[in-house]
Structures are given as structure tokens and as C-alpha cells.
Amino acid sequence: MMSTVTNRGKVRWKVFEGAMNADILIDFMKRLVKDANRKKVFLILDNLKVHHARPVKTWLAEHAAEFEVFYLPSYNPDEMLNADLKAAVTSRAPARSKGQLKKAAVSHLRRLQKSPRRVMSYFKHRPVRYAA
Numbered sequence: 001m002m003s004t005v006t007n008r009g010k011v012r013w014k015v016f017e018g019a020m021n022a023d024i025l026i027d028f029m030k031r032l033v034k035d036a037n038r039k040k041v042f043l044i045l046d047n048l049k050v051h052h053a054r055p056v057k058t059w060l061a062e063h064a065a066e067f068e069v070f071y072l073p074s075y076n077p078d079e080m081l082n083a084d085l086k087a088a089v090t091s092r093a094p095a096r097s098k099g100q101l102k103k104a105a106v107s108h109l110r111r112l113q114k115s116p117r118r119v120m121s122y123f124k125h126r127p128v129r130y131a132a
Contacts, residue, residue: 001085001105002028004043005077007123007132009116013109015102020048022055029059033066041067044076044131077131080122085109 002020003013012035014028032041045051051071060067088108095101112119123132 001109003078003081003109004032005081005119005122007077007120009119011081011109011113011119015106015109017098020050022050022053025050025053025056026059029063029067033063036066040065043067043069044072044078045069046076047071072131075127077122077128080125080128081112081119084112084118084122 001013001015002025003011005011012032014024014031016024029041029043032043050056051069060069085105085108089095089101089104092104095104122128
């Protein structure tokens with residue numbers, strides 16, 4: 001799963017199978033640009049290897065007017081979403097299959113999309129206040 005959060009409580013996410021790769025990331029970034037309604041997207045990424053892959057850098061260079069990336073520490077507001085998701089999914093009955101795990105994750109992510117105040121609270125945690 002990959003996701004983004006904004007300090008206004010907006011959540012965008014993508015669930016996929018297998019390891020993250022440049023094609024998956026670029027597809028996700030295309031969706032962010034489309035959703036931004038002609039506003040520039042400012043995206044915080046950590047230093048995951050795929051974030052620095054040549055195809056990603058090429059795509060970003062071609063879309064510099066629409067997209068700007070900042071590489072910041074691994075502990076960022078999206079990590080708060082990940083922790084929230086893990087806590088919610090593990091607090092329920094354990095998933096017995098990949099399909100059950102995906103269903104539980106998607107259900108919680110949809111709930112977060114409808115809970116901007118909860119998402120905004122991620123930015124109040126001391127280690128991530130820099131992004132507020």
C-alpha cells in the first residue's frame with residue numbers, strides 16, 4: 001500500500017500486490033496530479049530506493065510544472081497513517097488470507113478518507129509538526 005495525507009485531512013491511497021516499483025509510483029503520482037485540479041502537487045517522500053529510481057526522476061523532470069518533491073526523513077505524517085492502519089487492522093479478527101487483509105485495509109482507508117479531522121491530527125505529533 002502507498003498513501004498520502006495532507007494537513008487538511010485529505011487521504012489518497014493505492015493498494016497493490018508485490019513490491020513497490022517505479023511504474024506503480026508513477027501511476028500513483030499521475031493520479032495525484034489529476035486529483036489536484038491544476039494545482040501544483042508538493043509531495044514529501046522518504047528515501048526509499050524506488051523514490052530515486054531513474055524512471056521516477058525522469059517523470060518528475062517532465063512534470064516539474066505540476067509536481068515538486070521533497071525528500072525528508074522517514075518519519076513523516078504518512079507514517080502516522082501507516083501506524084493508524086496497522087492498529088486498526090490488527091485490532092480486528094486476524095485476516096486469514098491476502099483478500100481478507102486487503103479488504104480490512106481498504107475499509108479502514110475509506111473510513112479515513114471520510115475523517116479529515118482524524119487525519120489532520122497526525123500533524124500534531126511532535127516528530128511531524130514540521131509538515132503542518
